[in-house]
Amino acid sequence: MEANIKLHDMNLPMISIVVAVYNGADTLKQCIDSVLSQTFANKELIVIDGGSCDGTIELLEANSQINYWISEPDTGVYNAWNKALSHVKGEWICFLGADDYFWNNQVLERMAQELAVVSSSISVAYGSVMLLNSQGDTLYPIGDPWGAVKQRFKQVMSVPHPGLMHRRSLFERQGQFDESFRIGGDYEFLLRELKTAEAFFIPDLITVAMRQGGLSSTPFNSLESLMDARRAQKLHGQVFPGPVWLSAVIRIYIRLFLWEVVGENSARKLMDIGRKIMGRPPYWTKT
Template sequence: MKSHRSLESVTVIIPTYNRRSLLPRALDSVLNQTALPSEIIVVDDGSSDGTRDLIQTKYSSVRLIEQENQGVSQARNRGIKKAAGEWIAFLDSDDEWLPQKLEIAFEALNQNPDYLICHSGEIWIRKGKRVAPPARYAKSGGYIFKECLPVCMISPSTVIIHRNIFATIGLFDASLQAAEDYDMWLRISVRYPILYLPDLLTIKFDGHSEQLSHQWGIDRYRIRALEKILKSPYLRGEEYVAALAILTEKCKIFANGARKRGKLQEANFYTSVASQFLLDGTGKKE
């Protein structure tokens, strides 16, 4: 029989960098939960906007970890390593949770003891207005590796994960300047089922000037994530074929974009990337 999953062993990790004006919204949404976590960690990734003063003067119950600016992956990883909880709940510093987020999630995890990770529905806010997520971001649960390939369908702020998963597959890849979450969900979903809660438990804010996700060139990091997963010994036949198809598609789109921008050397490189993973007629790698 599986042990009872308890909020007494949950660490919330909030990475932040120069978001002093937004951070209180995230923190207050954690502190206003109907069921409180055992620990809240803010990892300050080298902020220069008074984040430390904010935490120390207004959020004394929050554990502050400071580091030089190294990026969100290193910040999350530092939080995971320092966390006391068996369960890790991520919250980006510009997002917020609905009040019953943790209560509903842990009720579901206790009802589904074979799952070590869950994610949920979310409300999207873009430039101050609620918008409908595009159909390609439709969420689901179970063994969803193939569903995770086209886009990053899991938002970090919706995720609760048992730390044993990190012990098995490793931490966030800090060499990726973007798409580090896409890479993580691929590595997890190829080995673990993911519980999906349709409840809208997180508010995801988009449209900040510093966000990288909509800039041209970010797909290079998704391509690297796909290259990594295609080398995984856990990838099965149909999953390999699906991952290769997405890699081929993304490389083609990226190469065309590079060519339009006069980056011919880069275009030629990405045109050939997928060839190293091609299958012969028997379904084996060449």
């Protein structure tokens, strides 16, 4: 791999992309191809498979450009990510979902140029993420400047984690992901750092396309995600929940109530009417 790295890329920080997968053969190829097709060469790809039986392993065996992969049972995504940490070589680490992919082939090049000049006091950098429905149709981008979401982050996950860059030294200082979390381990880890430190937002950069339908993208799992967030806050000294968190919980209970009373299809329509009133694009009827 090193022999193909351009001189320009060698002067930019190396980026490690980590993908955790379990029976993800349907989408994994697109994910891997989006990494390997990046114009930025100073990168590595690490795939941690949880012991798949759907053709994922054969896909990995056939791809010699993957720098490291392993297939064995694990206890979840955070266990898989922690396994990868002992193998990464990059100065920056990106965790990419097996159903996600880089938005275009220049994402890492643009990202590396920004990371090369970011302050050494910054250990978290991110751009925007494009949401897709399960059919692959684009919905809308999410991701706001750090100054706009800094206070909100102390109550809910307000930065998109796919495509987010973690400085490797962050894990040396803060430790690994807490594997007792099922959904909120990425939020808890980032909260360790960002409750006092700053993050860096890269404007006008869509990093990743993220399909909806994962662990935290349904109203039923959203409640668990918020409960995980509250547990993380308590771990970091926030005794009482804040108004942003409470408001989010109330909205989820309203969604679940509508689901039960009028049925899923009607509930989705009603919730998107609410989004339209608030000036937001439709989501529920699109997913």
